[in-house]
Amino acid sequence: MNDTVMPRALTPESFESDQEIRWCPGCGDYAIVKGVRKALAEIGTQPDQVVFVSGIGCASRFPYYMATYGFHTIHGRAPAIASGVKLANPALDVWVVGGDGDMLSIGGNHTMHAIRRNIDLNILLFNNEIYGLTKGQYSPTSRVGTRSPSTPMGSIDYPVNALLYALGAGAHFIARTVDTLQKHVPEVLKRAHAHKGASFVEIIQNCIVYNDGAFDHFTAKDVASERQLLLEHGKPLRFGKKLDKGLRFDPKAMRLEVVQVGEGGVPESELVVHDETNLSLASMLAALEPPTFPIALGVIYCNPAESYDHAFTGQLEAARAKAPKADINALLRKGHTWNIGTPR
Amino acid sequence: MNDTVMPRALTPESFESDQEIRWCPGCGDYAIVKGVRKALAEIGTQPDQVVFVSGIGCASRFPYYMATYGFHTIHGRAPAIASGVKLANPALDVWVVGGDGDMLSIGGNHTMHAIRRNIDLNILLFNNEIYGLTKGQYSPTSRVGTRSPSTPMGSIDYPVNALLYALGAGAHFIARTVDTLQKHVPEVLKRAHAHKGASFVEIIQNCIVYNDGAFDHFTAKDVASERQLLLEHGKPLRFGKKLDKGLRFDPKAMRLEVVQVGEGGVPESELVVHDETNLSLASMLAALEPPTFPIALGVIYCNPAESYDHAFTGQLEAARAKAPKADINALLRKGHTWNIGTPR
């Protein structure tokens, strides 16, 4: 589809555009853009082969800051537009970026269907639990009781858990990371990219202006290791500064529980071992919430299946193989025709 | 909000409107309308206090056939319109009806948010896995490979599981039943009605014209009892003509498995006992698919929490209590004012 390009050695800077960044000083988005550039450099696709599609919101300004192709579209529709981009030009490496309002409020349906179809898009949700760009109204991920310009008495709707929503939509890949985890972000993104099909990544992002500190209870330095469960496939679910805590499954209650591991606690063998391909486990991990539980970070679910774009291209190729000339004259003359004066 | 009404003894006929039904002869919708009327008669709310809101589709013709208030709206928006109805007039008993296209394709987002907010609506999804009214295109619940006018080579997108989607959206009540189960339908609907908050019910419905027999593999008389798991809270998960099969949880694989129960099999005590309030179990049950597993019918999850409309009304009342007169003159004079000539 595209011309071949001279391979060049890629660095994060290779992905830096000439546009000045216009986020608020201290916004978590700065860290994310860094992480994405790093991931892309390590993935090694030339910037010319990459497209970033976004909706509207602070997060959605993202494409301007990448030296790739970029399309800043309309609020909530990025997954649908990106679907068109990928299906029309499957060789491209297509990334979708949006905020919690963009992808879960107005755009929730397109997010669901892109995931359900399993189109090979890397979907990055920057979740700051607030509407940044429109100055601080509560969002569908805001916690109950959030006071905002539109909810001065506190919000009353239950927040949606982005990852559970994605699983409910039939996701084959979900992961979670945090803006400030500068090593973790690129690792998770590389996994998302490697997954063929829709990869849905929630990136916890601090909005310093309208929701500062919303995630401090699990991101603050002093609590982070006690409240973050870093997942690794095939490894037991351990966390804590000294890795002295773990998650065990209580089959009676059908629930995960936090246990002390090692000395004075249970042996590691009693812990649940992370299995990225297990849907039930994925649901339970995605649902964990601090402070009772640690928050699950990393690849929670990865269970590949044929991607939509692959099947789509397959059908097109099969059909084209049958009509290799795409002959319009033949098309128009298919079915019953007659010659005036000489019926056949 | 409403005048009091003379109580009258209700029968299913009390809910029959004067409109002639215009579904195809043999359509599963006929059985559903009967079941709904029966349920309403047993619930005992006067028809004048009930509103049916629907979108567009065969299923959405439903309100015309009920002697209640009814609003046949636009495609996909019924949950949003019904939210307005309920919040503006919380005394009403509000039901939402739509097809799989209406509520999961174009309307997926509104379905999600009505569920997430937990507005006290009884949402009935008639799932025939096809677009009936527009003559047979595949829908988001159609199975992979569905040949339809828009997918002559077979559909390639993975279907969404309506109940898993609802759970992902944060549902507090999900249930499933089948058009032809004339006793089961009203029982499930009564439970849905009793639940304060959004109740989401999937009703499997046969479209005799465009998708006839789509559910035969678990609804046909000869296989039904082997392929249907009728749930009861607190009861072990047994099924089969002789109730000789059951579901056990394999904690190693973290999955449910089908086992033989009783003679030659495992004791009943090894089976999972249905707990409507357990989210992990609900996810697993909602996901079960024949023929490997039986389909789960009945109330899968019921875990009440304050409803949105309740909290909404609460805030309004609290605010009104503070400004009991709603005095416009006072409102306009709030804040800084000055008299011309006599600055105060």
Add this chain to the structure above:
Amino acid sequence: MSGSAAHQIDPAERPEIDSVVVRFAGDSGDGIQLTGSRFTETVAIAGNDLETFPDFPAEIRAPVGTTYGVSAFQINFGSRTIMTSGDAPDVLVALNPAALKTNVGDLKPGGLVIVDTGTFIDKNFEKAGYPANPLEDGSLSRFQVFPIDISKQTLEAVKDSGVSKRDGLRAKNFWTLGLIDWMYDRDLAPTIKWIEAKFTKEPEVGKANVSALKAGHAYGETAEMPAGVRGVTIRPAEHAPGLYRTITGADSLAYGLIAGAQLAGLDLFFASYPITPASAVLHTLAGLKGYNVATFQAEDEIAAAAAAIGASYAGALGITSSSGPGMALKTEAIGLAIGVELPLVVLDTQRAGPSTGMPTKTEQSDLYLAVYGRNADAPVVVLSARSPSDAFDTAIEAIRIATKFMTPVILLSDTYIASAAEPWLIPDFGTYRPFPVKFRTEPEGFHPFLRDKDTLARPWVKPGTPGMAHRVGGLEKNFNSGHISYDPINHQRMTDVRKAKIDGVAKDIPAQAVDQGDSKGKVAVVGWGSTYGPISRAVGNLRREGKAVSHIHLRHLWPLPRNLGELLKGFDQVIVPEMNTGQLITMLRNQYLVPAEGLNKVMGRPFTISEIEAAIRSKLG
């Protein structure tokens, strides 16, 4: 429309008539549409000109025997040029009482009604809402009634073919077709061939259908016909020589889009969400993936428009298609395509509204939405097709303009055009001039919003092209660099250039021609879209009487052709017939300050020729 003579002539031989309008009507389960399309083919092969119009019930499959379950198919055919599917039928075939009830009102006075008396029983009278047997209460006295027990005749005919009684009875549409074939002296062979091909897997059913067909025909030849019922001859029309087929508007649009994409050298990406009556184009294209067509059934109309825009961004030709309510939903996305200046074709098969309205009925009331219906100053190009065959060329024109000017183009069709069929002299695609798109690949001096001097189009770059990576978006853009700009002067400049670009399309389209009549005169009748047929025939009739009437029919609705204002000033009166409450008319009035007058019909069905004729006549005084 002189066909009312069909059954009023000397029974000795097959007299000749010019044209005739036949309507088949029956229960949705009676196979009426099939009968209609089979008869159409027979008529077409015999060389008549024709136009057909199927009228589906709104319900998928209403209870048997009810009025709202009635399906009908009308054909107007003849030896002269046929412009419409006919004002009023000369012949009505009613396969049950409900079909009679809902259709007989349209029949010409003195027209022929053929009824299947086998269905004229109490139960069906009740369902149809007849208090008594209408064949016996004198209510049909204005018509010529021909009662036949078609059900019984059919069962008799098929009794040896080994099918069940139920399946046998289903062949009654073919029995009816056989009778009508006899009346108009049509060859049975093509139908027999078709039946045999269709029922290879159920040969008994095929056999039963053939037997019924032959029996109907034989019945005409042998049975005693009531006075006035008899065979007639309709000679072939004077068609230009060449190869013909019948075509519906939906297929014509689909083929035109494919052809246009090929002329542009692009892959076609068609994204749509099902909606009546637009879905037909999706269905046709979905079956033609071999022609570099990708089809995508989106989750809703917004996503369909969005995916098409994404595809255009990616270097394919994005097309999206819908009807009324779905068009309304695409409004915001079309604004994005205008803002980022990408080609996009938006197909609107108009239906009767407002809101859900009458989804299966025709109207041309989305013109305002197409021309004016977006937030802010957001001009686009709007075209309309006038007939099924015209849709082919209009689709090509839409793609030409969209790609040349980097703009969305809205193409208006309607229920009538989409489902009507007419014979079509198949064009030689080799005679169409290609207009290949040149993607920009040269990084030197590239700015995404630097424009072509003539067309004011910006360059189109396919993502993946080395050295050309850039960003576009819906925020206002700097005139040159395309970077986000809030500069006041720049916004004025960009607003002006977006307008100038679309206005400039007028230089690239043909000057408006007069379809019939002089370019000056007493009355100009200005139409657009599917009113073409009835206006054309009405004006033709009046001109034959020597009236100074001209017919101007617009394909380009925005921008309007550059000479249109001058042209209209040459007439004393301008009449604008529209199937809406007056939309084009306000555009003509505001653009040219001409005191145009409207002729409006909003009944979900096309104008009749006589309605238009009468209106013009009254203006002529």
Add this chain to the structure above:
Amino acid sequence: MSGSAAHQIDPAERPEIDSVVVRFAGDSGDGIQLTGSRFTETVAIAGNDLETFPDFPAEIRAPVGTTYGVSAFQINFGSRTIMTSGDAPDVLVALNPAALKTNVGDLKPGGLVIVDTGTFIDKNFEKAGYPANPLEDGSLSRFQVFPIDISKQTLEAVKDSGVSKRDGLRAKNFWTLGLIDWMYDRDLAPTIKWIEAKFTKEPEVGKANVSALKAGHAYGETAEMPAGVRGVTIRPAEHAPGLYRTITGADSLAYGLIAGAQLAGLDLFFASYPITPASAVLHTLAGLKGYNVATFQAEDEIAAAAAAIGASYAGALGITSSSGPGMALKTEAIGLAIGVELPLVVLDTQRAGPSTGMPTKTEQSDLYLAVYGRNADAPVVVLSARSPSDAFDTAIEAIRIATKFMTPVILLSDTYIASAAEPWLIPDFGTYRPFPVKFRTEPEGFHPFLRDKDTLARPWVKPGTPGMAHRVGGLEKNFNSGHISYDPINHQRMTDVRKAKIDGVAKDIPAQAVDQGDSKGKVAVVGWGSTYGPISRAVGNLRREGKAVSHIHLRHLWPLPRNLGELLKGFDQVIVPEMNTGQLITMLRNQYLVPAEGLNKVMGRPFTISEIEAAIRSKLG
């Protein structure tokens, strides 16, 4: 606008001037909007007439010192009636180089620039894109420049209040305010009172702010001012006596909606999705739940419109509110409200487009969308507010019409009106005539679509009312029973009656008055919406010169006032200034065939008085 004299007079005493335009500009973190609103209050209390306009940066909080992070606030105040926030500032306060750079171009020649030299350092020049110090390179020679190290002066002033240096520096907006207060002889007391109330919890900060304020004032009184910089006097304006407040358009709309709902006897249900600049109304109403207001932040604009329609169906007054892209999305839902004939108010705070456009900038380009932007024939009522205070009455009028005629009403506001503030003679609500809604409760003879003979409105029934259960929907309805109908004649009748109902609103609204001037003459300037201020002053200026110019300003945009056509015919020329490429003008041309001419500005900012004055002058020849 004679205020340019403010700094060019004999320094001996405070000379008097008519009016002055002051613009405060600085970094978004500098508290400019706060300074502006404090100064506004001081000015208002002193009895001047005024109009203000805040100009926020598009970015939430851009990096300090950048041009796109500049926030500005302009106030025009005086002893005469103030119609706009001022064509060009007489005085510019620039708290950093970026603020100077982006604002100095608007300043009047000879205008005064006060700069905080404490920020005029290399780092900031670079950020602002200045190659060198603009205070030294002669580039400001056209202006009167007054450099003060405000930063240093402020730090000096607050040093005893016990705040950190950082917090102390933040008080520099109050220092500046103190200086300006001195210039215009304003009382510091109200500001001190406000500061003390605001900072009860941080008394040191409050103290620092007060100290800075006083220091700024003292600086004016004691320091040696450069030639031409001095205090002036602006007498109170001749206001009608009564109680005043300042009001922004957003608040005025919110209050008007509450008032209108109360006059209708309804609860108000306001459903919206956040969008700039519409959100302000949502925010105000969300804080007023005590006034029988429910607010609902929906998941998107479609859901917001849908929920409002549901609320109206349920017997409340449904209102939905948005701007450009969101309005586009509501298109289909508004069609439903038209189809089922329910009251609904749709508030559109217009912003600059197309697509996302320039969200924080003003424009009046959604008129087409409001009047024409729906599928099929779907007429609605369209109103517009001309100024912040006018929005109150317009909102009430919208509710009156919506409930009386059972129809959606679209109310157009814009960014300018929403955020501008002006003094408002607070009306006595007791003088407003209630228009209570009568819900139908009588089952006898009830049909949901049987209409009132006069208004053609259908009855409104609150679900829950005994004996009245019925069904409504978006499919076409029988004229009487409201049951689904596909009957052709019925569709015509329903289409006609929907149109007649909206056309009939014209009988219920006042005849169009001439705002200024005679009802016949050479030139009529016809405006709508926020162009009111500049048109009014421009026409006033010309009339004082004796020119035969009149100003006609429309509140009712659809249907148009019944006498408007006649009125316009009384003028030789009609000029239509609009902040779009020409929308109302095409409506006037098509309705009345008047050769109206447009005056169009699409820069995201209001017309200046002089632009309009010049345009009219050129027409007068």
